[in-house]
Amino acid sequence: MKFKTITTLACALGLSAQFAMAQDCAESQWGKDDTIGAANRVTPENTLKAAALIKQGKSMPLGIVIDSNTPAFPPRSLNLQVVQPNQQGGQKLTQFGYPGNYNDDILQTWIGIGSQIDGLGHLGEKGYYYNCLSETEISAITGLTKLGTHDIPPIVARGVIIDMAKHFGKEVLDAGEHFGEAEIKAAATAQGVEIREGDVVLFHTGWTEGKLDSDPTAWVSGEPGINVDGARYMASLNPIAVGADTWGIEPIPPAPGDGAFYGHVVLLKENGIYILETMNTGPILRDGVNEFMFVLGQARIRGAVQMIINPVALY
Template sequence: MTDALLGAVQQGLEIVDMGRELRVGMPQSPNHPQFWHTLPRRHGDMTRADGGSAANDMITMGTHVGTHIDALAHVSHDGKMYGDVDAAQAGVGGKYVELGVHTIEPMVRRGVLLDIAGLKGVECLDGGTEITVDDLEAAQSAASVTVDEGDVVLIRSGWGSKFPDGAPYVGGPTGVPGVGEAGARWLAERRVHAAGADTIAFERLAPGEGHALLPAHRVLLVESGIYIIEAIDLEEIAAKGWAEFTFVLVPMPIFGATGSPVRPLAVRTR
């Protein structure tokens, strides 16, 4: 008996890759180590007797660089992480054993796109704009979808179109659009599994204030146990008009880490 999922795969799938290419010099939060890639061995550095040669690579990077997922160990508040875990004690030994990224199970879930920029008829929201609960509900209604428990909700501000420009994507003096505390609570009340956005920090960054306050991270990661995915490329999926799809994401199982680079996919049958 053919598995239904395998049957769908054999009939053909359409896949949108929502991960950013990892490139030296790409925009990122200044709070994390930059991405670096080099070739310690190039073709011809050593050649075998039969003429064969191999090249290899070395990379260094922070785990919150490029498209990535925040583990529950990433943020604490008043000394506590999700589940009332003592943050200082949990970090003894240099690994977050209980809430590290290795504890995130592979995701094959219903994905929902809430296209706020599309709702407002703009290429991208202005820096520092707060995406409100009314915006989230209006985008849900416009797309004829309902956010349900266990979903992965992706919020498009259009800010991702600035990624190739470098510094403007980071925001700095302009700020960055995103949900605030109220929007995060709206997601938490619906018990979503994860929430993501096309911006550098998921939530609204006020102009000139950087990462000084991150209430949505507190609400989602610390209070609710909801994962956050940042710097997702949502332009293609928005252009296709996909409001609902199968979402696939597998973090790297880096033991005790606070996050991981990821390559999220949106999948639909042809």
């Protein structure tokens, strides 16, 4: 009788845990084994459509140049050392068959610096990440066992830029200034931008061009961005990725009632949509372009949570 009671209690606790998990996460629309989320929307058909957007034969980097002075979310930092192995005192490398010399480099860095892609294992809630994956299951100190950025396939898609600075009549939005569904719809309509399923959608706020060089401390201390309402609206449009010319895409300080960086949870955990941070959107807009072919093939370091990137806009 006692054994039966214990067994019944254990089953009840197990069902309760499963019910709690079901409340905290939702299974991927691509199935319980899915680990790439919205990257499933990269298809040959969409790639061919994106290629048709190349009209001028121009390319523009979407990544910024970074170094040890680039401000980043604390405590992130970067340190680069250039060395000449076995060449002390001016020694030449005669094993090359000639008096050779070369430089090599050692990089010690947090990966979440500068222009980057946030993978689906970056932000979660209540111990869970995308597709109901538990932190106890995937978060090894040697690298994520699932949801690592090395698994993201090359992202080739239609890219669009929505100029939110223009919408608000400013060169640079203010820190904490935010926008949601209504503002995004109004800006896109006025600028003739149609957001389609499988797009990469970037928001221009003017923040990085206006602040990074002139006031790096202010740049990393706050930012304008998309509020939680806007993140949920973007998720409803089924893009592959959402990004901005800011270091975190959401406003800091957060919009009233929003948690800090909760848009990350909405996009990454709840919808498997990637986040692109510190995108260099200004030069493309000044070229009169807000629709282009977006191409990204990130470095494939196994188990990485984020990755420094330099995607390219072709138009």
